[in-house]
Amino acid sequence: MIVTGQALAETGAESAEGGLDKSPLYLRIREVLAEAIASGRLPKGALLLEGPVATLFSSTRTPVRQAFALLEAAGQIRRFDGRGFLVGQGRGGPKRVVLTAEMLGLDEEAPALRKAPAWEAIYESLEREMVHLSVFGRHRINEVELARARGVGRQVARDALTRLEALGIVEKDERMRWTLVPLDEQRMRDLHDIRVALEPLALSQAAPFIPPAERHAMTLRLEEALAAYPDLSVEAMDGLETDLHITCLGYCPNRELLIALRRARFMLNVSKHIIGVSHRMPADEPFIAEHLAVFRALDVDDRARAAETLRHHITVSLPKVIDRVAELRVAHRPDMPAYATPVAR
Template sequence: MNGTGQVLADMGAPGAEAALDKSPLYLRIRDVLADAAATGRLPKGALLLEGPVAGLFASTRTPVRQAFALLEAAGTIRRFDGRGFLVGQGRSGPKRVALTAEMLGLDEEAPGLRKAPAWEAIYEGLEREMVHLSVFGRHRINEVELARDRGVGRQVARDALTRLEAYGIVEKDERMRWTLVPLDEQRMRDLHDIRAALEPLAIVQAAPFIPPAERRAMTARLEEALAVYPHLTVKAMDDLETDLHITCLGYCLNRELLIALRRAQFTLNVSKHIIGVSHRMPADEPFIAEHLAVFRALDVDDGARAAETLRHHIVVSLPKVIGRVAELREAHRPAVPAYAAPVTR
């Protein structure tokens, strides 16, 4: 990957933004923070917290957490007896400096690292709506009506649909019209077959590169969640799913493998949008103990056991997902939005 200086220089070239998007956000955040520390823009002892850094990059905390883990492993930042990390090594206490875009080199000449795409503002709600609607069959999606419904420009609506297309939630038909892909039982089985085959391979390849500090933090979150279940938010549950199935697998160096997995992992979104939204939290926790078993195997460098435990977890989760979708289909019929129309053929 290019260094930070090269990344920023490349942004002025045609197509640079598209190239930049191919680099995972957590690596870009890592490089920016490392460069700011090396040049002294971030002073030694400066306190770094996930929230403020995420705000500067217009991101969630997950990629910031990943970047911090890599920076800690490299010795650029360190833990201390408090919340967050300190820049540099030594024993000095925290310096509470106000982080700014200029301090990190994120000025107007390099807005692409921190400016959130416009489609993100409508994406989460749209994805939930689409997942619920997909349970009830194929629908045609009108891009113009979607833009009007959300109060955005047509390009923003198109960008959101393109993101949904990457996850296999929508597709274009032979006449290049947007259509919502039906979520039936056979599709769920097909997607789980792909995940059961590929995720175990990905976890074995990713395991050597998952920073131990990050892995321990994920394990601690699982233990805390298991102790208080079912008193968890939907977001907390989704964060736990993301830790294993997205963040950990993201350390796999085989990018083609991760691309092949991306559409299949749509099933993670199904549970996120159904549990706690359309349905009650399950009486028995659905996956936390199974995730912990995977992390226990990783803790002792037993890649084969981690892979088999993960494969088993995916296989046994299929009936749960099918059951939740069937319950949704029987008990809840969402109003069809103005931008969607059922396909009857």
């Protein structure tokens, strides 16, 4: 199984025997949580939230969200009328316990599964700032000023910029200077062309390898989100996008295909940083029903219909994204950070 994006970066932790454990991080998180539940260290009714659990594992929320989906499908945790999950089954309310490393077996002799890179502390807010700024044209990015503005070392700033470069948000010019790539309509169309051509193919190849329990958990999240819209957080919306476009496609065995898709995934980041943050939540839900149609086709193993439904979904999403970016350009002018300088056309 191949896992891309953040999950791909979060593989390869040291095993207890000192070797390299190549299983995806979300599976290792699932195993640790499952063992803690089975042993009783996590008591029945204990409230599990993505943020605190991610902190204990020195992880981002994405692999924790995936681990929760598997645990829910296995009946080890359950949803309730509130945020997060509760350990075990039943009708009782949440038991608010303070999660500790010891409860999960992550003591000094069994450390967290991955040491979080220093750049992660600044990355999410930096990505949002860069996406907003890219709407207003090309900018030169000063690495030294970025480090000073974020209160980090220059290497940390460089690592964050390198991550942004992998998504095509920034690039280096002929003099090896960092440049913010402008987000204009032509670029959005070009990136969507890549997604229309490659994502359906990746889904067709991934379909046999997506665990049914995980797929079922994703479908349930979509159904609940559709019923609750627009009362959804930006994080929840992003999680639904991640389920289909990153997690499911990540099971595609063709790694070269996934690498080719990586830069085009930038368009998901655009929507994430505009909807509900610097832009109003759309009156009509923007993609949930379309995602559900893809999963319905996967449920009956109709890969051709799933691929065609995904292709249609990506195609019709382009005008929505273009309109949101155009409205953002009119309604929102971000403050110019000290590390950015506009480049004249």
